[in-house]
Amino acid sequence: MSVLDRESDVGVLDRESDVGVLDRESDVGVLRLLALGGAALVIGSFVGVVHDVVDVIADPSTLQLVVAATLVGATVAARYLTVRNAVVVAGALLTGGLAWYLAGLTGATLSPWPHIEYTIALLAGNSILGIVNLESWVIAVTPAPIFLAWYLAVRRHHVASAIVGGGTLLFFVLTGDAGTDLTLVGVVGVVTLVGAGELGRLGAAVSEADVVATVVAVAIVASATVTIVPAGAAFSFSPDGGLAEPAPISADSAGGDGTLEGSLLSAGEDLSIQGSLELTSKVRYLVESDEESYWRVGAYDLYTGDGWVRRGETGPLDRRLGSPAGRSRTVEQTYRAMSPIGTMPAVWRPSDVAGPVAENARVTRLGGLQPSTPLDANDTYRVTSEVPIATGTELRNAGREYPESITNQYLQLPDSTPERVAERTERLTANADNPYDTARIIEQWLESNREYSLNVSKPSGSVADSFLFEMDRGYCTYYATTMATMLRTQDIPSRFVVGYTSGQRVAEDEWVVRGHNSHAWVEVYFPEVGWIRFDPTPASPRDSTAQQDLQSARQANETDVDTNRSRGGEWTPTPTETETATGGGDQPSFDERDMSIPDYYGPDSAFTRDDFATGGNVTVSTPENSTTTASENGSQERPGEDSDGVIPGIEQLTLAALVVFGFASVVRRSGLAERTYRAVWLRWQPREDPATDVDRAFERLEYVLERRHRERRPGETVNDYLSTVEADERARRVAEIREQMRYAGVVDRAAADETIELVDELVGGD
Structure with a gap:
């Protein structure tokens, strides 16, 4: 072989080598971009969490500017700062941010230690919604992890970047604020960041990235089937800033105090919303009635921020009893007190009261009956009530022509009520064009988005605001107070009502009512119809709690928790041949709730059901041959869904595409x-x-x-x-x-x- 031939061969090899080097450099560049994309997903996941939180209470534009500035700063810092110096900068950002946040606290929140304690408690499942000045806290703490995670990714310290970003996301997962979609996005980001970054560091070809795609797909599927849901803190954040497990309040021993059951033992003019509550299983009334209902005790019209007050004097029965403005039906009831008690329940709206107790009974301005002296055990009285009836269509068409006396009394709110209550309510009810649909939206949203529990800490500020933004659980007074407040922000007259749920049915027309049947709900005013009942408290967990209390009381051999007929369990009608053939009757029962009602607060939702409202309870009659859907646990369609199914968002579409691409890589490689x-x-x-x-x-x-x-x-x-x-x-x-x-x-x-x-x-x- 000649020298020229050898030189020619060497030249060819050199060119091939150059091409190979260029190919490898190109592959490394692509993998690096993939790694940076993964870092962006990780950062975007936890930024998305805090962005959604801030958007609830304020304009998130400030947070957006802070995030953008931090990313630019981290990119510049990657050119000039060592890793050690970058860590120092991140620490300074966090320390300075927290100092700025604490400096902005005033009044009772000036002491920093309670806020530090609560931040620690977040890891036990407390939501960041409970943080004072939440927007300032978010702006104070988020720049540090954003800066460090992006800096490390740009400097190709991919594992360290994933630890910082993934750890921050995990923090929000533990608080319960990170939703499934954003958590999955973060998981995808971590896998992509580490996988593509390490492949690039090892000089692998782009074709090897299908391994990363495969892992991403598996991670998405695995994450979708494993939910990290904090059980919640074993302690509560008390109003004075300490961490403690609050002692329950016994309404039975409290007598006429301002608690829920206390207000039902004596006819108090005010009701203070408490923290943790313990209801008794003692029998309060035996009720005979034409039909099952809520046994209403009284209503309150003045909201103080942490409780309710009933304004106006009581008067004689003949001056205050009457009938609803619209259609109604008659319901007869007889009540027997089973212990000394100072209230007189009645189905709304009472039109006549009879019996020895009625001779000196009085009625409040808001329609509640009151005895002149406490009832003794076995005292009885009879009530005739005219129950309002209106179809959903009638209520939607009732309009807003409220009497001045109604608006003056039932639209009041404390000046201290935060604007965010009205803002959130407006967002939730954006698709409603009448008070009835607005009320149903709020009712269903509260029922679906808050957990029922008697073990809560009373907030130090506005109860409605706290329950809406800072609490994830509560009992009926929290639900009803929040709904009434939200309605009033929309100029819809509403009031807070207390009484008893129906209780244990022991015969076709008889119910045993116990202390744990104490309840609170909302009444909404409709022109030409009157007051209609709405109940935002989830019924199933409430009934389950009451049943557990009764079983515990029986096991402890407590007295006065049963009658001769109540130990046999719940009475159920014996089906007749006619009932069997017709499916149990043509009309729904008075308190029947159709759990397949679609949510009204999602985008593009439509109000197509002819809801049947009777006596304040709303029952939906489903057209013949139509179908309704609900999940196994009774949950409703979530915001963003319509009757045809879920409308996927950008997160869902992105994750679905990644799954498809990942499994396509599996198919190709195999x-x-x-x-x-x-x-x-x-x-x-x-x-x-x-x-x-x-x-x-x-x-x-x-x-x-x-x-x-x-x-x-x-x-x-x-x-x-x-x-x-x-x-x-x-x-x-x-x-x-x-x-x-x-x-x-x-x-x-x-x-x-x-x-x-x-x-x-x-x-x-x-």
């Missing part, structure tokens, strides 16, 4: 795609021209023989190969037709079809 294509190619041959059909049929024949025997060797003739593998006559006939076509140049449609049919037979025997 060879499944090639095997699938080959199986289809082998078993299905479309007709084209005769020559093409013969060639393809012969290729299929060779593939079958290779799988059954061996490949045809180079230089080996077709006839020799067929003889060696002992192919049958069908294979030889296909080879004969192909040979005639190749050397004689003659083939017709019949011969081509014959080859296809013969090969199909051979494939079928594979």
